[in-house]
Amino acid sequence: MKDMADNNLTYSKASEELQKILEELEGENIEIDNLSAKVKRATELIKFCREKLKNTEMEIKKITKDISEQDTDL
Amino acid sequence: MSPRPSPKPQTRKIGDGYVSSMKEDKMTKKLKLSEDNNSVEELSDSIYTISQLNERIKEILKGSFKDNVWICGEVYRYNLKSVNASGYVYFQLIEQDIKTKNIKASIPVIIWAGKRQYIENKLIEFANDFQLKDGLEIKVQGYIDFYSPQGKVSFIINDIDVEHTVGKIALKRKQLIEKLRKSGLLDKNKQIPMPLVPLRIGLITSEVSAGYNDFINELQGSGYGFSVYLCDARVQGDKLEEDMLYSIANLNKTDADVIVIVRGGGSASDLMGFDNENVAIAIAKSSKPVLTGIGHQIDNTVADEVANMSLKTPTAVAKFLIEKVQEYDNEMENIFQQIFNKQGEIIEHFKENINAIAGTIKTNTLRFLERNEEKLRGFSDSFKINSRNFISHTKQNFLNLTDGIKLSVRLITERNQQKILYINNNLVRILEGLFKTYYISLNNCVNQISLVRLNRLLVRQQQKISQTASQIVKRLSAFIIQENKQLDNWEMQKNLKDPQNIIKKGYSLIYTATSEILKNIDQVNAGDNIRAILSDGQIAGTVNSKNRKEE
Numbered sequence: 001m002k003d004m005a006d007n008n009l010t011y012s013k014a015s016e017e018l019q020k021i022l023e024e025l026e027g028e029n030i031e032i033d034n035l036s037a038k039v040k041r042a043t044e045l046i047k048f049c050r051e052k053l054k055n056t057e058m059e060i061k062k063i064t065k066d067i068s069e070q071d072t073d074l
Numbered sequence: 075m076s077p078r079p080s081p082k083p084q085t086r087k088i089g090d091g092y093v094s095s096m097k098e099d100k101m102t103k104k105l106k107l108s109e110d111n112n113s114v115e116e117l118s119d120s121i122y123t124i125s126q127l128n129e130r131i132k133e134i135l136k137g138s139f140k141d142n143v144w145i146c147g148e149v150y151r152y153n154l155k156s157v158n159a160s161g162y163v164y165f166q167l168i169e170q171d172i173k174t175k176n177i178k179a180s181i182p183v184i185i186w187a188g189k190r191q192y193i194e195n196k197l198i199e200f201a202n203d204f205q206l207k208d209g210l211e212i213k214v215q216g217y218i219d220f221y222s223p224q225g226k227v228s229f230i231i232n233d234i235d236v237e238h239t240v241g242k243i244a245l246k247r248k249q250l251i252e253k254l255r256k257s258g259l260l261d262k263n264k265q266i267p268m269p270l271v272p273l274r275i276g277l278i279t280s281e282v283s284a285g286y287n288d289f290i291n292e293l294q295g296s297g298y299g300f301s302v303y304l305c306d307a308r309v310q311g312d313k314l315e316e317d318m319l320y321s322i323a324n325l326n327k328t329d330a331d332v333i334v335i336v337r338g339g340g341s342a343s344d345l346m347g348f349d350n351e352n353v354a355i356a357i358a359k360s361s362k363p364v365l366t367g368i369g370h371q372i373d374n375t376v377a378d379e380v381a382n383m384s385l386k387t388p389t390a391v392a393k394f395l396i397e398k399v400q401e402y403d404n405e406m407e408n409i410f411q412q413i414f415n416k417q418g419e420i421i422e423h424f425k426e427n428i429n430a431i432a433g434t435i436k437t438n439t440l441r442f443l444e445r446n447e448e449k450l451r452g453f454s455d456s457f458k459i460n461s462r463n464f465i466s467h468t469k470q471n472f473l474n475l476t477d478g479i480k481l482s483v484r485l486i487t488e489r490n491q492q493k494i495l496y497i498n499n500n501l502v503r504i505l506e507g508l509f510k511t512y513y514i515s516l517n518n519c520v521n522q523i524s525l526v527r528l529n530r531l532l533v534r535q536q537q538k539i540s541q542t543a544s545q546i547v548k549r550l551s552a553f554i555i556q557e558n559k560q561l562d563n564w565e566m567q568k569n570l571k572d573p574q575n576i577i578k579k580g581y582s583l584i585y586t587a588t589s590e591i592l593k594n595i596d597q598v599n600a601g602d603n604i605r606a607i608l609s610d611g612q613i614a615g616t617v618n619s620k621n622r623k624e625e
Contacts, residue, residue: 011271011402018409025416032424039417046410053271053403056299060290063276063305063324 011052014045021045128222135227139218145229146238149210150180161187167212167229183214183229193234200236208312209346211246213238247349250376259358263382266363269331271402272395274301276325276333276362278318281306285338285369285388292392298399303328309337309368314347322356322364332395333362335377336388338369348375357381367391574609583607595620 021042024030030038122130147167168180185193197204206212213235219228254260275293279286281304293300303325307317318335325333335357347353348368354376357364363382367390368375378384385391577583584592587603598604598617605614 015270015402015406015409018406018413022409022413022416025413025420030420032420035417035420039413042410042413046406049403049406053273053298053399056301058294058298058300058302060302060304063303063321063328 010048014048018042018045124225125222128220128225132220132222135218135220141217142215142232143217143229144213144215144235145181146211146213147181149206149208149212150177152206152208152210161190163190164228165206167214181229182226183216183231184219185231189232193231196234196236197239200240204236204240207346209349210239211242213242243349247376247379250349250351250354251379253351254354254358254376254380259355260380262358263360263364263380266361266382268363268382268398270398272331272398273299274303274329274331275395276303276305276321276328276330278305278307278309278321278325278333278335279337279388280309283309283337285309285336285367288338289334289336289367289388289392292389293396296392296396296399298396298403300395300399303330309335310345310347312347315350315353318347318350318353319356322360326361330362332382333360333364334367334391334395335364335381336367336369336391338367338387345375348377350376353377354380365391365394577607578609595622 021038024038025035145167147169150166150168152163152165162184164182164184166180167183169178170176171178194205197206214229214231215233215235216229216231219230220226221228251260277286277289279289290302293302305317305321305324307321308314309317322333345368348366357377358380364380365383365385366375366378366381367385367388368378369387374384383394385394584604584606586592586597590597592598592604598620600617600619602617603614604617605612
C-alpha cells in the first residue's frame with residue numbers, strides 16, 4: 001500500500017534518467033565506450049514504462065464501507 | 075384545481091372570501107369574536123363542534139393575512155414520489171437555527187397540479203435542470219390554508235421568485251467558499267501536485283449510474299493499465315454526505331494516485347450535497363488530489379471549487395487522466411526515440427571521425443615521409459659521396475699496396491712469377507668483392523634505416539672496413555715477408571744448383587755434334603766431333619777412343 005510514493009518516484013526518476021541520458025548523448029563528451037551502456041539503460045527504462053503503462057489489464061477493486069469507519073482521520 | 079383529492083372544505087374557494095355553509099348565527103358570533111380578541115369568557119359560553127372550531131380558525135387565519143403572502147424557507151422532505159396521482163406535490167418549508175442547524179420552524183406546503191407545472195417551467199426556463207429539491211431556499215408566493223379534516227395549516231404555493239432562489243444558492247455557496255478560503259482549505263487540495271502518472275484511481279460514484287459506466291469505459295478504451303478502487307456511494311440525496319466522507323477517508327488509506335468523484339448521466343440533478351460544508355472539508359483535507367466530474371449547468375458546486383481539478387463530466391475526468399498518462403508515455407517514447415536517433419548519429423559521427431583521423435594520419439605520414447625522404451636522400455647522397463671517397467681512397471691504398479707487392483714480386487725470379495701473380499690477383503679479387511659487399515650493404519642501409527642509425531652504422535662500417543683493411547695489410551705484409559724469405563731460399567738453392575757455378579768449380583759440359591749433353595759413352599764413337607763448355611768459354615775436339623768403365 002505504501003509503494004505509491006516509490007512508484008511515482010520511479011516514474012519521475014525514469015523520466016529524469018532518460019532525459020539525462022539524452023542530454024549526455026547530446027553533449028559532446030560522450031565516449032563511444034559508454035554509448036552502448038547508456039543506450040542499454042535507456043532501453044531498460046522505456047521497457048519499464050511500457051510494461052507499467054500498457055502491459056496490464058485494467059482492474060477494478062471494490063472498497064467496502066466496513067474497511068475502516070472507526071479511524072477516519074478526516 | 076382538481077376536486078377529487080381535495081377534502082370537502084376546499085371545494086370552496088377559500089381565498090375568495092366566500093362564507094361557508096355554516097349557520098348564520100354562529101357565523102355572526104364568530105365574527106363578533108374575531109372583532110373582540112379579549113372575549114375568552116364569551117367563548118367558554120358556547121360549545122363548538124370541531125368543524126365549527128376549524129371554521130373559526132380558518133376565518134381568523136384568513137382575516138389575518140393578505141391573500142398573497144411571500145414567504146422564504148428551505149425545501150425539506152421534498153419527494154417526487156409523494157406527487158399525488160393528480161399531480162400536486164407536498165413538502166415542507168423550514169427555517170433552521172443559524173447556529174445549531176436545528177429546525178426552528180416548519181410549515182407544510184402544497185403546490186397544486188396546475189401551479190406545479192407553471193412553477194417547474196419557470197425553474198427550467200431560468201436554468202436547465204433546475205428544480206425544487208431539499209435544501210433549496212426558495213421565495214414563494216401563496217396563501218395560508220387550514221385543512222379542517224386534519225386540523226392542519228398549510229401554505230399553498232402559487233408562484234416562485236426564481237432569481238431569489240438562485241441567488242440564495244449562490245450566496246450560500248459564496249459564503250461557504252469564503253469561509254473555506256479564510257481557513258485555508260479552499261486551495262489546500264489544489265496544492266497537492268497532480269501525480270505524473272495517475273494510473274491508480276480511487277473512484278467515488280454510484281456503481282449503477284451512467285456516470286460510472288462513462289468513466290470506466292473511457293479508461294478501458296485508453297489501452298492503459300489503469301486500476302480502480304471503487305467506492306460505491308450515493309451521489310444525491312441526504313445520504314450523500316455520509317457516503318462521501320467515508321469514501322474519501324477510505325481511499326486515502328489506499329495507494330490510489332488520485333480520488334475521482336463523478337456523477338451524472340441522468341437528467342435529475344441534485345447537487346445540494348456537493349455544497350455541503352463537511353464534504354468540502356473532506357475534499358480539501360484529502361491527502362490525495364481530488365478530481366470532480368459532477369455534471370452541472372448552473373454553477374460550480376463547492377466540491378468543485380475545493381477540488382484539485384474540476385471537470386464537467388465523468389468522461390472529461392477520464393480523458394484528463396488518460397491524457398496525463400499519455401503525456402508521460404509520449405514524452406518517454408519521444409526521449410527514447412531521440413536517444414535512439416542520437417546513438418545513430420554518434421556512431422556515424424564517430425565513424426567519420428575515425429575516417430578523418432585515418433586520413434590525417436595518412437596525410438601526415440606522407441608529408442613526413444616526403445620531408446624525410448628529402449633528408450634521407452640528401453644524407454644518402456652525401457653518404458654515397460663519402461662512401462665513394464672512402465672506398466676510392468681505400469682502393470687507392472690497396473692499389474698502392476698491390477703496387478708495392480708487385481714491386482717486390484718483380485724482384486723474384488721468373489720461375490716463381492706465375493705463383494706470385496696468382497696470389498696477387500686472388501687478393502685483388504677478394505678485396506674488391508669485400509668492398510663491393512660493403513658498398514651494397516651501405517647503400518641498403520641508406521635506403522632502409524633512420525638517419526641516426528645510418529650514421530652510427532656508417533661509422534661502424536667505416537671502422538670495420540679500416541680494421542679489415544689494416545688486417546689485410548698486416549696479413550699481406552706477413553705474407554709478403556714470408557714469400558720474400560721463400561724467394562730468398564729459392565734464390566739460394568737456385569744458386570747452389572746453377573751449372574754455371576758447378577762449371578766454375580772445374581766441371582765441364584760436353585755436347586755431341588748434335589748438341590746433346592753427353593752423358594754416356596754409347597752416344598759417341600771414335601772420330602766423332604765433340605765440344606766442351608767451360609766457365610769462361612768452350613773448346614772443340616775429336617774422340618780418339620772410348621773405354622768402358624770396369625764394373
